[in-house]
Amino acid sequence: MRLTVVSGLAGAGKSVALNMLEDLGYYCIDNLPLGLLGEVSAETLHRQGLDFDRLAVGVDARAREAEIGHFAERIDTLRAAGIDLHVLYLYADEKTILRRYSETRRRHPLTGDNRTLVDAVAADIALTRPIAEKADVSIDTSRLNIHQLRDLVRNEVEGRVAGELAILVQSFGFKYGLPPAVDFVFDVRCLPNPHWVPELRALTGRDQPVIDHLDAQPALPEMRDHIAGFLTRWLPDFAAQDRTYITVAIGCTGGKHRSVYLAEAVAACLRADNDHVLVRHNEL
Incomplete structure (x- = not known):
């Protein structure tokens, strides 16, 4: 089974990447708790009769900080179990993230009563650092539109499957x-x-x-x-x-x-x- 973990900063394009992977034939699960990553992967790996062999999972800073701290360990365990696992991390500069949230007027997942949008973006960067450090590929989406990001994700995934850069x-x-x-x-x-x-x-x-x-x-x-x-x-x-x-x-x-x-x-x-x-x- 081929497993792609898609993570990154909120507002950097994780949903766009997951949608592209779904178009490429991946079964996609967004916002999966990290504690369930091993269980879901093992179930998919050993279950018979499935009509897909590619799974994409979205993970972000809404996972508990303690779970994110063990991200590298979980990834190594899954790879040792024989899973072809790839970590894709999306990010953008702080100015771009703030502009995107201002334009869409959507709520950042880490904002709260005592946390401004600027503070939420800073917290997001800090919380997802263990994931960023374990990423096989990191894509800066600051200057990308949706179509360019989709092209980059498709190009990277298809190249990896074909064994090409x-x-x-x-x-x-x-x-x-x-x-x-x-x-x-x-x-x-x-x-x-x-x-x-x-x-x-x-x-x-x-x-x-x-x-x-x-x-x-x-x-x-x-x-x-x-x-x-x-x-x-x-x-x-x-x-x-x-x-x-x-x-x-x-x-x-x-x-x-x-x-x-x-x-x-x-x-x-x-x-x-x-x-x-x-x-x-x-x-x-």
Whole structure:
């Protein structure tokens, strides 16, 4: 049986992730008390005649603090019992969590008479830390919409099932800051910038005039080949270390032209050997 534990901060997208897993054929249980995780898993593992072999369980800070403190021990016990277990942790920065609750006007599960929303978010971070530390994959949803999060979850899960790395290649602009939780960062600000070509300034690296312009610059295809060659050489070694998810960030100044062009081009190269490559453009 394949068991995925989905956890994270309230407001970070746990329900979206569970819905995606349900669409992928998982039987999903949300807000399961941690004390029942072993019992439910064992029952599912040994019960005959079930029409599913994939279970996803949602766990959050509403579980008792003492139970969360034993999370790592429970996970190790289940794995020792032969369960293919994977922990997915979702988080977002505090500002984003506060904004999401303000926009939806939903009540944070840890708020109370003597706890403000800010205090509740801080408590959530502290309470779920043992889960975050045990996670196989952590996804920062601060800059993701629902569709992007669903794509990331699907890509990661399907890649793991197929025994392949799930790879996210993302473009970004250094002027807006480095994306969090990335494994490789490539700085391409040394390359010719289409921003200074008036007729290309309003376009992006996905528009054909920009693509044609950059294709004509010898340094761009060379940079593409070097980045793709490096990743193609070393990603199998990461997969051999039981890594299931790799994030590659390619940055230029504003995140509109060079990094977008190269993210698309590098992803196309990687797809020759891997079906689970996703592209995201942070600044578009």
